[in-house]
Amino acid sequence: MWIKSIIQGRLEFGNQKSYDKVVKMFAYRTENYHKNDILFKEEEIFFEDGYYMDLKRFVGQVTQKSFKNTIDILGYCAQFAISGSIDGWLTDTGTVLAHTHIEPESDKAVVQFFQKGKKLVKAKGEQQKAIEQLTKAIEKYDRHAQAYERRAKVNFMLKKYHDALRDYNKSIGIDGTNPAAYYGRGKVHIINEDYDLAAEDFDMATKKSIALQHIYWKARRLKADCHIKLKQFPKAAFDLKLFSNRKFEKDNPNIHWKSYAQYQYGRVLIEMGENEEAIKAFDASLVDVSKFDKTPESEKYFYRGLAKKKAGKNGSIKDIKMAKELGFKNADKLVAQLI
Structure with a gap:
């Protein structure tokens, strides 16, 4: 049975002695333990100039045996390493069947x-x-x-x-392959209000990770925030649409930002004049408020009312009045314009 596999990572061995030993053992175990049923060739992944192993990113249809053999030998190689990590996934139509994380533990x-x-x-x-x-x-x-x-x-x-x-x-x-470093640096740039640099780092974090990882979606959401700060609304809409449409598992921390992202998406769509789609985004944001969404409900009603008004849809006055009742400070002015 063939299954989609993704493997990526890097291990550093630190010196010539450890490097030579791991290369020798890799060749020996590939031939004698795994009968050459390994997804990588020695010359593809070992680099003597820095004494390291670099897997880049492998994506392909493999057998479970080939995947297991490869993960086993990479785990063995990690015993000789002093830093780095490797991740491997087996997936089926976006569902993770197996995930292995490897790092030195000697x-x-x-x-x-x-x-x-x-x-x-x-x-x-x-x-x-x-x-x-x-x-x-x-x-x-x-x-x-x-x-x-x-x-x-x-x-x-x-x-x-x-x-x-x-x-x-x-x-x-x-x-330069670790998404966490780009993600973290992007957060520092936000503190420094360097939103262009932050957006670039969050973009790199998505490129160095995959959609099966939590950090990929964390970076997408913060990247959208940066684009909003920079008034780059089409770019923000692209990221927010992906985030809003993603079905997160209950144990995925990104699920706690879902309704906030949908609200942000609605705001961006209003800026782009796509008011009917904005209404849908606000609807979703109001239905199931997630843990980290601190946006006042009054604000959501206000902007949904605004989107309805701009789209020529019924219910705009009702939403604006609800925003007023809930204490939204700008509601009076808009209500006067609508009546």
């Missing part, structure tokens, strides 16, 4: 420092300890792109935006 000091720091990033009150562990990982291996990215995240959490930007730049300079 007893090497640099790996241990990184893993400890990574676990402490979101632990309450442990951010300074996280920075200490991640810094130790960087001191052991100064090309540890993931450690720079995680340390940047902690600096962002601590509102040390200059330090966060420095570390994100360093991470991307070492490894």
Whole structure:
């Protein structure tokens, strides 16, 4: 049975000795353990000039056996690595059948420092300890792109935006394939009100990730916000339409932004003169309000009423009056114009 597979990632081995050993073992296990039923050839993925493995992005129809063999050997290779990660998916018409995340978990000091720091990033009150562990990982291996990215995240959490930007730049300079680094740097640019740069980084985050990953949709939503700030409404509409139409699983954090994105989509469509579509977006936003949508209900009724008025549809006055009753401050003026 053939199934769609996506595999991407990168592993760094740090020195000639580890690199030579992993290349030798890859060749041996490919032939003797997996009978050459592997999705990658040695010369396609190993790069001696930097002692690393780079899978770019593989997308293809494969057998479950080939996928399992490939994931098994990549997991084995990760034992020799000191940084990086690999993800593999089996999918069927957009449904994830299997997902595997691989990263180094050996007893090497640099790996241990990184893993400890990574676990402490979101632990309450442990951010300074996280920075200490991640810094130790960087001191052991100064090309540890993931450690720079995680340390940047902690600096962002601590509102040390200059330090966060420095570390994100360093991470991307070492490894330009990690979407989290672009996503994080984009958030720093938003803080600095550099919306053009932020939009570029969020765009890169979508290009370096896939639609099966949470970060892909987080980046799409924030990219749309940047386009709105820049009054680039067609670009914002493109991102918001994709986000609004996406069916997220209940455990996907993006689901908590769904009604907010639909409201934003409605506002953008009004700016573009597409008022009938805007009404549909506001309808959706009012039906099922999601967790992180803090938009006042009065505001949604107001703009739906405005869209109805511009589209020549019934119900505009009713919506505007509802907005007024709910306390929308601009309702009086528009109601007077409509009556």
